Amino acid sequence: MSKDFYTQFILPYAGIIIKICRAYTDNEEDFQDYYQEVCLQLWKSRDNFKGDSKWSTWVYRISLNVSLSLLRKDKKVNKNSIVLPDVEDEHTVNPFNDEALKILYQAIKELSETDRAIILLYLEEKSYQEIAEIIGLSPNNIGVKITRIKKKLKTLLDGKIY
Template sequence: MSKDFYTQFILPYAGIIIKICRAYTDNEEDFQDYYQEVCLQLWKSRDNFKGDSKWSTWVYRISLNVSLSLLRKDKKLNKKKVELPEVETSSKQDSDPFNNEALKLLYQAIKQLPETDRAIILLYLDEKSYQEIAEIIGLSANNIGVKITRIKKKLKTLLDGKIY
């Protein structure tokens, strides 16, 4: 992958990739693996991008597909992880999204959703329009609206009383 491709086509959209990869991983190591795989797949599929949609839509699609594929692969392997105790290393922890308690609770709740619902709510939280979400997911905009309402209710139920 060339440095130019990375700085022009990946770095400006890193926020998208990070949000999606984070929603499908439980630790920093897996997050890094997912992030790298998304970047690699974006580079490999760059010639398939026809420009019919925005590049950000393409990034969302690739990120979601890669994350879902890796998640399914991990489930098939029934991967067992050994969780190491957390050790405070610096004041950087306050800005680390893996250490923000409210975000941890939100992502825990999102991870309990079915895969498609998880993708939809991530796009919604990223302030994508129903039409944009529909294009990325492959459903109608009306269907997306109904699903978002249901997902919000489910998340409210899951989070009720957990975030102060």
């Protein structure tokens, strides 16, 4: 992957990738693995981007697909693997510091995979139409799901975040 591609097409959208990877991981090591795999897949799939949607929509789709694939794979793999130390650089982000965010993301992780993706896009202030395009549902269905997800999160978070 060229530095130019990373600087132009990944770094400006790192917030999207971080939020999605964070919602599907429980620790820094897994987060870094997911983040790196998303970046690699964005680079590999760059020629498949036809411009029918925004690049940010493409980043969401790739991030969600990669995270869901890795999550399913991780469920099947034995976790007794060797963990290599992280190599930190100027772009390394540790999204596991703020306690309230940890609690929120823990509640989000209790949602189904689809609901998790929907609420993450909603928290990114995406329109129902944009969420529908990314997820593959109708905008009306997205609206109904968001209302239900909010209620479920409120129940899950009741008394945990002040």
